[in-house]
Amino acid sequence: MNDCETRADRRPDGYNTARPARRKLFRRAGVLAAALALGLAACAQPRPTVTSKPTAPPSQIAPAAQQEPQVSALPPAGLAPPMQTPPAVREARVAVLVPLSGEAASAGQALRDAALLAQFEVDNPGLILQFYDTAGTAEGARAAAEQAKDHGATLFVGPLFSHSVQAVTAVAQSAGIPVLSFSTDPSAISANVFVTGFLLGPQVERVIGFAAEQGLQRVAVLAPDTPYGRAAADAAQGAAAKSGATLTRTAFFDPARANFSPTIREFADYTRRKATLEREKAGLAGASDPAAAARLKELAGQDASSDVDFDALLIPASGTALRQVISLLKYYDVDPGKVKILGTLLWQDENLTGEPALVGAWFPAASRVGYDRFTARFTETYGHPPSQLAALAYDAVALAAALGQTGDGSWGRLTANSGFVGVNGAFRLNPNGQIERMLAVREVTATGSREVSPAPTRFVQSY
Structure with a gap:
């Protein structure tokens, strides 16, 4: 394990000196929290080099309603301002627990790069x-x-994996040290241990809620038979009830199998619908x-009737599995123009531009505004764009600063x-350990995606 202290007075390795030295990013409860400044201070041990680059966008950290700080007028010409004693710097020692060796x-390294960038950009000389x-x-x-x-840390940022979070919990709780982990596993939550990743439940709730608002009241789920798919299906049941929609059917396909056809055929109720059309x-x-x-000419190209019992279909899958499912749904006459x-x-x-049947589909997403700005700064600093994961580290360190x-x-x-408002939009940490994030809804287009429902910018309900 390498332990290296960094303070906000030097720039991260790989920093492009042509860019402005600092930017004002964070606002907190109506006050501009800080502009960033980062540096690598010497360690008792040799300083580890920053070799990997982060992968995530920058952010602003701020609570709900915020105001610009008031700037007092300059003194009249020729008069020196009164001497003031600078406030004592309060030290905040933050430990970042990340895998710097091994398979991850x-x-x-991506998390580390983003953390260093946040320290550089949020001007807190007391942050170590x-x-x-x-x-x-x-x-x-x-x-x-x-x-x-x-070593005296008062806050843990990280670790990344759920099993690692569970491993540090006893250490943190015995010392009263809060943990801002990067996990997305709700089972890792415990007293003063937070997960800051994007939780699946709120994603499902956002997109189903938006669909219900548009009049799509009958929802179905077709998910991979994995812990993720099962969790999505469970979340869909709660989301449908909360939004006033009805969950009409749920099915699971085995992503390890080469052929999903029997599952999709049954899910689509193809046998009954085919018989209905033939009659x-x-x-x-x-x-x-x-x-x-x-009417007979209109039905000539169909093999089954179009009377499925759902208006919206949640498919919590990606990559090859998603494309295979979409292709089979079309084959079994589930019309993406009607569902x-x-x-x-x-x-x-x-x-997703290579699959025409997905054009018009909706999915939840983080706000792009802060993320795109963060991506630009990160890329300028390290020479490559960040990942979504790196944004979590940026926000956690910026929040700590x-x-x-x-x-x-x-x-x-x-x-x-x-x-607060971070790289990925507004968020808040609940006392129960979960994170609430304000999400947008985007629609797949022929050339990418577009925002159809922006992410809210403030929380209107208390915990």
């Missing part, structure tokens, strides 16, 4: 970052947490009126009811 080292290598294992995470605790065609064939002939296809955040970074700068030395305001 590239992800860990210490990086500890978890090696991507539970044992490594536990040892890293013990070392960080012994209608037979009845029309004996009729001689023009209307019957026109709105819904996805999850899995679609956010995927190129902002709160550490204005706080009383404790981290009680992590759960501020008004929330």
Whole structure:
């Protein structure tokens, strides 16, 4: 495990000196929280180099309603301003627990790069970052947490994996140290241990809620038979009930099988619908009126009736599995022109333009405004774009810097009811350990996607 302190007075390795030295990004409860400044201070041990690049966009961290700070007027010409004693710098020692070795080292380096960028950009001279290598294992995470605790850390940022979060929990709780993990697993949550990744339940709730608002009241789920797919189906049941919609049917396909056809055929109720259509065609064939002939011609290209019992279909899958499912749905006469296809955040970074049947589909997504700005700054600094994961590290460190700068030395305001605005939009940490994120809804187009429902910018309900 390498432990290195970094302070906000030097730039991250790879920083492009041509860019402005700092930018104002974070606002907190009506006050501009800070502009960023980062540096690598010397360590007792050799400083680890920043070799991997992060992968995520920049952000702003702020609560609900915010105002620009008031700037006092300059003193009259010729008069020197009164001497003031600068406030004492309050030290905030934050341990970043990430895999800097092992199979997940590239992800860990990306998280580290984003954390360093956040420290550089949020001007808190009292913020001290210490990086500890978890090696991507539970044992490594536990040892890293013990070392960080012994070094005086008051906040843990990370670790990445659920098993690592569970491994550091006892260490953190025994010392009263809050944990801002990067996990998306709700089972990793416990007292003062938060997950900051994008939770699946709110994604499903957002997209089904939006569909219901558009009048699509009958929802079905076709999901992979995996923990993720099962969790999505469970979330869909709650989301439908909350939005006033009805969950009409749910089915699971085995993503390990080469052929999903039997599952999709049964899900689509193809046998009954085919028989229904054949009876209608037979009845029309004996009729001689023009209307019957026109209807028979209209049905000529169909093998089954179009009377499925759902208006919207959630498919929490991506990649080859998604494309195979969509192709089979078309084959079994589930018309994407009549059934709105819904996805999850899995679609956010995927190129879906190669599948015409997905054009018009909806999926939840993080707000692009802060993310795109963060991506530009990250790319300028490190020479390549960040990943969505890196944005989590940026926001966590920026939040720590902002709160550490204005706080009383404790981290009680992590759960501020008004929330914050980060790289991925508005979010807040609940006292129960979950994170609430304001999500947009995007629609797949022939050339990419477009926003059809923007992410809200503030929380209107209390916990």
